[in-house]
Amino acid sequence: MNNIYINTKNNDIEPDEDVKSSSGRGWAKLKRNKAALMGGIFLLIYIGCALGAPILFRGDPSAPNLMDSLSPPCAKYFLGTDELGRSILGRILYGSRVSLMIAVGVVGVGLLFGVPIGLISGYYRGKTDFIIQRFTDMMLAFPGFLLALALVAILGVGLENTVISIGISMVPLYIRLVRGCVLTIREEVYVEAARAIGTKDRHIILRHILPNVLAPITVQTSLGMGTAILFAAGLGFLGIGVQPPTPEWGSMLGSARAYMMGKPHVATFPGIAIFLAVLSFNLLGDGLRDAFDPRSKI
Amino acid sequence: MKVTSDPLLSIKGLKTSFHTHDGTITAVDGVDFDVFAGETLGLVGESGCGKSVTALSVLRLLNPSMTTIQGRVDFNGKNLLDLDPEEMRMIRGSTISMIFQEPMTSLNPILTVGEQIAESLRLHEKLDNKKAWEKAIHMLEIVQIPSPEIRAGQYPHKLSGGMRQRVMIAMALSCNPCLIFADEPTTALDVTIQAQIIRLLEHLKKGSNTSIVLITHDLGVVAQMASRVVVMYAGRVVEEAPVVELFHDARHPYTRGLLKSIPVITQDKKTRLNEIPGIVPNLLYMPKGCSFHPRCSEAMDICKKESPPMIHLKKNRRVSCWLTSDDYGEN
Numbered sequence: 001m002n003n004i005y006i007n008t009k010n011n012d013i014e015p016d017e018d019v020k021s022s023s024g025r026g027w028a029k030l031k032r033n034k035a036a037l038m039g040g041i042f043l044l045i046y047i048g049c050a051l052g053a054p055i056l057f058r059g060d061p062s063a064p065n066l067m068d069s070l071s072p073p074c075a076k077y078f079l080g081t082d083e084l085g086r087s088i089l090g091r092i093l094y095g096s097r098v099s100l101m102i103a104v105g106v107v108g109v110g111l112l113f114g115v116p117i118g119l120i121s122g123y124y125r126g127k128t129d130f131i132i133q134r135f136t137d138m139m140l141a142f143p144g145f146l147l148a149l150a151l152v153a154i155l156g157v158g159l160e161n162t163v164i165s166i167g168i169s170m171v172p173l174y175i176r177l178v179r180g181c182v183l184t185i186r187e188e189v190y191v192e193a194a195r196a197i198g199t200k201d202r203h204i205i206l207r208h209i210l211p212n213v214l215a216p217i218t219v220q221t222s223l224g225m226g227t228a229i230l231f232a233a234g235l236g237f238l239g240i241g242v243q244p245p246t247p248e249w250g251s252m253l254g255s256a257r258a259y260m261m262g263k264p265h266v267a268t269f270p271g272i273a274i275f276l277a278v279l280s281f282n283l284l285g286d287g288l289r290d291a292f293d294p295r296s297k298i
Numbered sequence: 299m300k301v302t303s304d305p306l307l308s309i310k311g312l313k314t315s316f317h318t319h320d321g322t323i324t325a326v327d328g329v330d331f332d333v334f335a336g337e338t339l340g341l342v343g344e345s346g347c348g349k350s351v352t353a354l355s356v357l358r359l360l361n362p363s364m365t366t367i368q369g370r371v372d373f374n375g376k377n378l379l380d381l382d383p384e385e386m387r388m389i390r391g392s393t394i395s396m397i398f399q400e401p402m403t404s405l406n407p408i409l410t411v412g413e414q415i416a417e418s419l420r421l422h423e424k425l426d427n428k429k430a431w432e433k434a435i436h437m438l439e440i441v442q443i444p445s446p447e448i449r450a451g452q453y454p455h456k457l458s459g460g461m462r463q464r465v466m467i468a469m470a471l472s473c474n475p476c477l478i479f480a481d482e483p484t485t486a487l488d489v490t491i492q493a494q495i496i497r498l499l500e501h502l503k504k505g506s507n508t509s510i511v512l513i514t515h516d517l518g519v520v521a522q523m524a525s526r527v528v529v530m531y532a533g534r535v536v537e538e539a540p541v542v543e544l545f546h547d548a549r550h551p552y553t554r555g556l557l558k559s560i561p562v563i564t565q566d567k568k569t570r571l572n573e574i575p576g577i578v579p580n581l582l583y584m585p586k587g588c589s590f591h592p593r594c595s596e597a598m599d600i601c602k603k604e605s606p607p608m609i610h611l612k613k614n615r616r617v618s619c620w621l622t623s624d625d626y627g628e629n
Contacts (some may be wrong), residue, residue, distance in 0.1 A: 117514030126363045189398055190406040195359055196398070196467060197418040207417075278322045 036287020079208025109167025114174020226281030340524030412450025
């Protein structure tokens, strides 16, 4: 077992040195969580694939080669080819770039709107909070995917619109999460103490409240990226997400549907890619939650 | 201690109500008292009698959407209740500040103590980061924290309860306020640390003309620090007296009950500690007449019907009880 407690040298002036900061304890706990560790490793591989796609696969993943269409895995095409004879490996590798961009973009949109609105809603309470929360309720009444679908119908297809649609569908989750945390933290005596010395509201929100909300936001970010990839793949599968010829896992799966019985590899490998990417984000997110949730004291 | 004749803070008819789902609760009901420059006023009463709410009302730290504050709070020629929120914010921490009860939770766990002290200095004294930090270290030195340079860079979890309370005092004092509300500053600390903190507060007060409103239920602390005492019960002032008079000649049965319930170290172990029977009435269902009568051993018929008037016996000496009214006649 790892030594969780770190002894510093200046013990003579530390009355309770063995009490490590909560974030320090969290990291130690995260490292002991094997599932989270595995999620983290998968994630690194995934990011490595996305960044190193041009090195790992030479050639154009979108250029058709009808001579080799629907080839099973072989020496030339490690994971086989699709109906247009494009390497599935290449498309998965380049597809990881697309899905990573989507994951980051979606969570970015969610955070950009969700966090400030949640902070304001939770801190000021009153009418502002009421209006924001009823609006959030309205959005949460739709299943997330349906909301994203409806937004795509309004905005149109394509990478950017996919990101915006899924991002907006996630905003209410962030608003709720952040607001909930702010409601607890704003009642802390240190927030009252900060107000008692005349600190400005903006300053209290940014310096005293926001940093205390970061742990749950981090957890939600990791889980949200997994969901984003899944939603994007879903939209791609339906043909209203990222459009061909851009390699995207969901649309790869969608076009492979026709050859499911005869050539299962065409659908299997993009499916595994989606599965592993979502799994790694979820394992890491769960691990982060276990490590940083103040209620889970092990 | 000599005090000037004009009060620094004058509270008149302060009435604070909370709007809850069960109805409106009046936690502070017509409280008046003055605080003079340089004095320490003890504000005494049991839990839930409105001591802290009085302080929070004066500083307007209660959520305005859920509370109504009426009355007047005159400070430096201004009614604090009329100021706009921005003006009020500038007063908080610079001329009036507050020390809270819970040193373990009144410091933000994710900011170093130095930053937290420097925060108000940057805000009110417009010091730059470096100067604010230096002054923060100096403040830690003033509140007698050893190796202040190291402590300033540490997070609250590395400090003991007594040290955190010293940090809170340093924060409250950093901008030289004229008035400090100390809300049970020693309650959460053990006895030896309590004594240190009281000694520190007394020491710091000697060097300045700061007034302290000491909110506590600990009459021992009051006896040691305060020059004048205001006793509250169920949101009202029931008695006011200079500290020596209060301990020798308490007029209100409630005050007498409080004094009797102080444990004495020489007391026989077998004798029970004196207590006031019953509990503070639910503020939603206040008894008719004097709010203390259900618990009062000397209650008379009139106590159940009408609330007693405030009887001013002399300067700084008043009591709200029908018993006194009999002795002195109607005022």
